[in-house]
Amino acid sequence: MITLLLLPAFIMFLISFSKNDKSKYLLAFTSFVILLPIIKLFLLPKPYAIIGNYLVADKLDTYVLLVSSIVGIGVTLALLTLDKHVKVSPKAYRKFYRFFAIFWIGLIFSILSNHMGIYWIGLELATLATVYMIKTNYTPAAHKEAWNYMIVGAIAVSLILFGIILMYASAKPILGEDAMSFDLLLKHAKEIPSPFLFEMGFAITTIGMFVKMGFFPMNLWLANIERASFYPVAALFSGILESAVIVGFFRFSKIAMEVNYDHVFIFIFVYTILTIFIVSFLIFRAKDFMRLFSLSGVEHMALIAMFWVSGAPFAALLHFGAHAFLKPALFLSTGVLESNGKYRIAGALKGYKGKRGTLFWFLVSLFLLAIISLPPSPMFFSELYGFGAMISTAKQGNHILAMIGAILFLLILLSIIFYRFVAIYQSMKYEGEEKEKKVYNSELFGLVIFAFSLMALLFPATITYLKSIV
């Protein structure tokens, strides 16, 4: 199975060295092939041991992998017409795919790992690969941001390793070298001889993960990087890399919640509320699409983490799926919207004529309104479930008033974001000059895939599957 999973990425890596003009299409095709072994894995009975106890596919990671591969296909489709919107050299294009292949290998190991060490190795590999993807845009800003990403990303990943070592040290006396396995740690969480050490390790790992996702106090670093890089890179960041990080958070927090639920809940709850508080005002001031969507991504990741620890894992997973499809779709749309001049929000949705144009602006409008959780967006339902579960958890813990206060505060912050998005949408649709703009088939096809995937999240079968993960 592992050969099947890694083979498309290896083929992509090899093809990326070819200087033939047609290799661009072959690379895109290889990216499509990635989906096939993942579908096969998805259909196999779970848990399925891929390599002993090191790589084990369970329902959670196959779901994350499936979502990520669909995002990968959408991004590849948009890449076919990248040169129509931005200046990109064929060499940079090939290099992008070379590092995309490495990124994918790292990601497969990271998402499927049942081992803290392998998870970290995969994540580090994926992070390093993205550094060079940023640099495929040959501008001084991208060059600077690639270095920024290298340094801040390295610090974040080091913090994650630091925490992993402490967690491993805390459980080694009872589990020996098996203290690296997520499933064994979960099983023996109550027996860990030094819970304080484990909790400290968890807190440090979580901070590393949160820094990587742009949480407080590193709210703007990811936005600046996504602004400087090509839009498919931003889509990969939000749709795939963050998925690998959040799947790690799910696994670590599950164990930490077994060790001491109250500590985890308070720590994550306060951290995520603080992040949303800062981000909502940053969104209010955002003046370009990339930063707007990037900051909105931070807000959604914070909500996912909050729902996960508040006793609403189903809501977290639904929100995660919706975010993973919506955010790359919006980043790819940004590439098209900005191709006729950067930073112009007013009138951005005007001038798209014909069937393709109409479908494009309709889809972008749909995505924009879905990201602010307007029904029937999956985000609307996930937030509904999430807030409901938070109240239920609070009832059991006798802190219902504090929770209602926190939810009200959260709703005020979310309404600020809502207001900004609606204002921007109105400006895009009803203000500014109308100039004729073009949209290409491949990128439109990518957006249609995202729209269908988003709808698929609300199918009863999907909801049953997500509930079964929990």
Added chain:
Amino acid sequence: MVDFYIGLFLASLIVALFTTRLYRLLFWYALNSLMLGVLALTIGKNIDDNAMMITGVITIVVKAIAIPYILKNLSQKFQFVRRITPEIQVQYAIMLVPAILVFTFYLSEPIVTMIHTNANYVAISISSLFLSLLLMMEHKNVAPKIIGFLSMENSLFLLGITATDGMPMLVELGIFFDLLMAIVVINLLFHKEELKI
């Protein structure tokens, strides 16, 4: 003997903080890595752990010899600025370093009561982590920041050796692989490519 090596590990990192020349910084990094490798060999021998001894040898070959050599070559190829003045003045840095050391010993006090073997070494590895971060922060040039990142990796490795009596071999090899990948990416980042369509 372990105390002596760990002392030299910390001392080489502290000296690196005050260095104003790039090649000397590379030398201190190499010494820091050498001490780490020797520590892994010594502790591995003491607890009869072959995997840790192999890791120690790899550390010496990769981190104490190969990486400083590659970085020196890169600095010549891309003509790095060799004068690297820290942004934090010496008189302040000289107060900051002991403050960090005292703070980390205080911070790690609850932990050291839980880890019975090499308890104080855990505190030293945490302080090394902070000092590496300081090294990254106090320079504007990219090269010292890279050394800071590599030193941070050394500190984590030290924590792995001391707090857990060695991580599983698979993880340590994976970390080495990622480190080499980081060096490849750093090399590529130095290339300033022009847009040719």
